[in-house]
Amino acid sequence: MAETRLLLKHIDVPGIRTYDVYRAHDGYKAVEKALNMTADEILEEVKISGLRGRGGAGFPTGLKWSFLARPEGVPRYLVVNADESEPGTFKDRYLMEYIPHILIEGIIISCLSLGSNTSYIYIRGEYVWVAEILEKAIAEAKANGWLGKDIKGSGFDLEIYVQKGAGAYICGEETALLESIEGKRGNPRIKPPFPAVKGLWGCPTVVNNVESIASVAPIITMGGAEYAKIGVGRSTGTKLISACGNLRKPGVYEIDMTQTVEEFIYSDEFCGGIANGKRMKACIPGGSSVPMLPANLMLQTADGKPRYMNYESLSEGGFETGSMMGSGGFIVLDEDQDIVYHTLTISRFYRHESCGQCSPCREGTHWMEKILQRMVDGHGTMKDIDLLWNVQGNIEGNTICPLGDAAAWPVASVIRHFRDEFEWRILNGVEGLGKTFGLAHYADPIAIKNEEA
Amino acid sequence: MAEVQFSEKVYKQIEELKTRYPEGKQKGALIPALHIVQEESNGWLDVPVMDHVAELLDILPIEVYEVASFYTMFNLKPVGKYVLEVCRTGPCMVCGSDKIINHIKKKLNIVEGETTADGLFTLKPSECLGACGYAPMMLLGKSYREFLTVEKVDEILEELKNQA
Numbered sequence: 001m002a003e004t005r006l007l008l009k010h011i012d013v014p015g016i017r018t019y020d021v022y023r024a025h026d027g028y029k030a031v032e033k034a035l036n037m038t039a040d041e042i043l044e045e046v047k048i049s050g051l052r053g054r055g056g057a058g059f060p061t062g063l064k065w066s067f068l069a070r071p072e073g074v075p076r077y078l079v080v081n082a083d084e085s086e087p088g089t090f091k092d093r094y095l096m097e098y099i100p101h102i103l104i105e106g107i108i109i110s111c112l113s114l115g116s117n118t119s120y121i122y123i124r125g126e127y128v129w130v131a132e133i134l135e136k137a138i139a140e141a142k143a144n145g146w147l148g149k150d151i152k153g154s155g156f157d158l159e160i161y162v163q164k165g166a167g168a169y170i171c172g173e174e175t176a177l178l179e180s181i182e183g184k185r186g187n188p189r190i191k192p193p194f195p196a197v198k199g200l201w202g203c204p205t206v207v208n209n210v211e212s213i214a215s216v217a218p219i220i221t222m223g224g225a226e227y228a229k230i231g232v233g234r235s236t237g238t239k240l241i242s243a244c245g246n247l248r249k250p251g252v253y254e255i256d257m258t259q260t261v262e263e264f265i266y267s268d269e270f271c272g273g274i275a276n277g278k279r280m281k282a283c284i285p286g287g288s289s290v291p292m293l294p295a296n297l298m299l300q301t302a303d304g305k306p307r308y309m310n311y312e313s314l315s316e317g318g319f320e321t322g323s324m325m326g327s328g329g330f331i332v333l334d335e336d337q338d339i340v341y342h343t344l345t346i347s348r349f350y351r352h353e354s355c356g357q358c359s360p361c362r363e364g365t366h367w368m369e370k371i372l373q374r375m376v377d378g379h380g381t382m383k384d385i386d387l388l389w390n391v392q393g394n395i396e397g398n399t400i401c402p403l404g405d406a407a408a409w410p411v412a413s414v415i416r417h418f419r420d421e422f423e424w425r426i427l428n429g430v431e432g433l434g435k436t437f438g439l440a441h442y443a444d445p446i447a448i449k450n451e452e453a
Numbered sequence: 454m455a456e457v458q459f460s461e462k463v464y465k466q467i468e469e470l471k472t473r474y475p476e477g478k479q480k481g482a483l484i485p486a487l488h489i490v491q492e493e494s495n496g497w498l499d500v501p502v503m504d505h506v507a508e509l510l511d512i513l514p515i516e517v518y519e520v521a522s523f524y525t526m527f528n529l530k531p532v533g534k535y536v537l538e539v540c541r542t543g544p545c546m547v548c549g550s551d552k553i554i555n556h557i558k559k560k561l562n563i564v565e566g567e568t569t570a571d572g573l574f575t576l577k578p579s580e581c582l583g584a585c586g587y588a589p590m591m592l593l594g595k596s597y598r599e600f601l602t603v604e605k606v607d608e609i610l611e612e613l614k615n616q617a
Contacts, residue, residue, distance in 0.1 A: 075475070087542045087581040125488065125526045126582050128595040161473045166484050166524035169580070183483035183516070185523040201478055244544045244585035251586050288543055288581075329585065331544050345546045349580045355523075 019140035042113035048224030050236035055209030087288035088329025100137035169353035188401035235310035246334035248272035286326020289406030291413030350407035378430035533575035544585035
């Protein structure tokens, strides 16, 4: 089964980044349609579509919009979260870099429904050239009457601004992002109040991921009910997956979420198997903060059924034997990878990115990094494994924002599934440096296919 | 009166930025303004530079310092002409970023965070830059250099030395 392309439908068309080519390929037709719909009709289509937030949490987008407060005389804002910083995730960059106008279309339609006349795209500061592409696309859209005052005679005004961040993962958390647009440190706010009531400068605000907003364009074009027919169960529509790590064909794939994990990893239409003829050892299916699974549990659920690439199946088994769809940052590790060292790089990331407001996260992430560094250096003790378990458990659920959980979950999952490798690393001490533990019992049971290829 | 002056272009850009926010909320322009100013100030933000930004946005200097010190893209100390920001987080690590970092360290004879004696290069190990599928990679100024190999790094360093 190949990709199902709604967002990336015209990705192979030369020049699709420019307005003229995009327009010639049915671009802005969705906006034309939406201009003849009421705000509630648009909202209804998004609700019916079953679209779930593509940033990681998977919260229904239509429901989020319906929470937006609408007090008289107060501006409302749509903020697009393009801060994409979760390790393993690079799908939004791909979409914005190659098809920027689909995001602009999605923003216009969303703002029509939300009654917002100003929208900010908050993009991570390192994506300098992507921000320039967006600025250019916005200027093109404006020159063609799709933005600015009285859009196409509808009486509706809209301005879109690109706002660059400056290197802070935490600003992907919606309230930290709002603080950052206001020109402050990215410290998450305590909720409630939620942004839908008190967001940017205290005004009602919707914050949505790039992919979620871009998806609004095909939803309006085809209708929410048609969109909902794609996919399976509560995983409707298409999802962009950014596949990386030790894969033959890393990259961004648009899937309808009906594929098995096995098909996604091994078939030539997707990742083409593990690179260099190796076997898969482990996988993190939804960005570095979701639980890592050993190969066997990644391909099959605990009761031996195939695991699928959708919200429900990836989380089947809970955190004991499952993981999460998350942001769609799909990271594969081959047999040569060192789980302890990999966990150190992930823990170092969260230590670096903790904003420092909450003690459990600020102190806990430091502790986890230090303990893991000690293990990697060959000086770990058996007690350290329990200490690590204890520290992650004291972070989870005890912080203002989910960064604490994001730091704790990967550590918990590796101790849960790869404890024998931690013990082996510790027992071998400095003698073990430079050696790897290998595949062990959780090896990918079907790797042989790839070896033949 | 400010101790430093920016170019006319920078003043104009900052004035334009301020129009993007509602009345009285011009502080929103702070982070974009710091990017522009840092580029013109040899890649880092000295205190007088930040003080001048505070004046332009009509906010207190401390409001600038606290933001500049929070975000990793802002350098509060001098850096080399070229800053090599090599990603070392999980997905890049499994694709060999350590090899790239070690090669740069050896070749330039510096450790992480240091600048070469000639002031040309700074090595700044970074956390995930959103190029995981194109690993290993580095951020170099305004662009990404992806699918790095030791040979590619040598070419890049040579190219930069020649254009310096």
